[in-house]
Amino acid sequence: MPFSSLGLTAELQQAITEQKFKRPYPIQKRVIPAILQGRDLLAIAKSGSGKTAGFTLPLLQLAQSPQPGKRGTLKSLILVPTRELAVQIGEVARQFGRHLSPRVKTAAVFGGVAINPQMVELNGTELLVATPGRLLDLVAKNSVRLSMVTTLVLDEADKLLEKGFQDELERILALLPKNRQNLMFSATFGEDVRQLASGLLHDPLEVAIKEEASEPDLIAQQVYLVDASRKGPLLRYLIKSGDWQQVLVFTASQRRADIVVKKLIANGITAATFHGGMSQGGRTTALDAFKAGTLRVLVATDLAARGIDIKFLPHVVNLELPRSPADYIHRIGRTGRAEAAGIAVSLLCPEDLPHFKVIEKLQGKRLPKIDTAELDLAGY
Structure with missing residues (x-):
């Protein structure tokens, strides 16, 4: 199955070719069409399975749609447990979105660095990757509004919980519109992840990629x-x-x-x-x-x-x-x-x-x- 069969635009397919992706990974085959269709998603897959491209590609495509919301407003929010993962996903999104016209503005925000440059960068951002603590700092400073978010992604959900972000997650969820698409990715599926998924996801597509089956x-x-x-x-x-x-x-x-x-x-x-x-x-x-x-x-x-x-x-x-x-x-x-x-x-x-x-x-x-x-x- 080639990428051309997944419903992605020609501009995104051009970027995929330039990134030397030969064919979709198993998780990409399953999740990209589902995300484009607006379904909630629970994906259990190890790091390295191709999940980052699996959700950034359709999010970039959805961000170009004029509905719902106007261009230049935050539509997609990706929450991650570490600074390094935020930087990585932000870079992946920029590489895949390089040929889109108009561009989808993306940003990655995280703690440990000065907040003022991030406040400036957020102006007009449509796809945001964030660690929970820094996101709440920016919300408190009125630098970002979550009222127009249409898609929420929890990446490395098990690590988010292991690192004690449960309270921050609850505060962020309370700020988001109730009517939204929810995507949850996790390497493991313990009881804490199971409980989070049951309260967050609505009739989700469940995808489990076994290590021996992925590549x-x-x-x-x-x-x-x-x-x-x-x-x-x-x-x-x-x-x-x-x-x-x-x-x-x-x-x-x-x-x-x-x-x-x-x-x-x-x-x-x-x-x-x-x-x-x-x-x-x-x-x-x-x-x-x-x-x-x-x-x-x-x-x-x-x-x-x-x-x-x-x-x-x-x-x-x-x-x-x-x-x-x-x-x-x-x-x-x-x-x-x-x-x-x-x-x-x-x-x-x-x-x-x-x-x-x-x-x-x-x-x-x-x-x-x-x-x-x-x-x-x-x-x-």
Whole structure:
């Protein structure tokens, strides 16, 4: 099924071609026609399934319609749990809407940066991506009105609830028109998400994309057994000996990330951190350099496990395992995207093995382990 069969305009299809989308992902096939038809939607799909394009494309098309509401008024509101996800979706919307005439003005607003420039940017915005707290700040300053919103999107709904945004969500919902389209996307469907969906959605189309059904498994997982004291040298050995040029490394803490970066730089490998202890500007600069290829290694905490879309990222490394097996899936899902193969590497010391067995059980497969005890890491 080509994109041309989904009811999208020629201008949007041109942008899709330029973004090198070969064919719709399974979730896009299901949700794009439903959104264009005005249906409420509940979609359960992991990060990397193509859901962002699945809702931004039809929202851009709907925003061009003269009814309901006038051009230049806020019609589509997308709520997200993190700054990085807001920036990513805003950029996706701008790229897909580049050929629309007239343009659909989009904006992304989030905390951690000055509010005044965002207040100015909101003038005439028709599609807004926002974190809940900053949106309420802007409402309080009369910089944005929600009375004309026709479509509400909750993206990463499970994370919105996990991060404690329930009260903010209720306040925002009370400000929105009762007669609107509601779209809800979540990687998991726990009881809290189920309750939110039951109160929010009206006769929704329910879409569940299983991981094994969405795309061929393009992620090759490699597991190395190593003593804890040799993890750093092994990481540097793999990067240098394999000539890895773009590597996303996950650590368990901000302090650990900072230490890893210092040692990488000391060994001639360009690297930067990406975690919540940095300013928003610092994180944006590091991520932009990493995406552009001028930075070889980005060392992150789980702040980056969801919502960061890096096309054709070849390598992801778990220097330390996440607490949640589900977060392991989200981490390695940063590679193997856009139909490009990728490699996910995990460095395990003996105490990691029981937890990794739980991760293997979640995936339904055992992974071979490579012993590095005899590997000479001197000089790394």
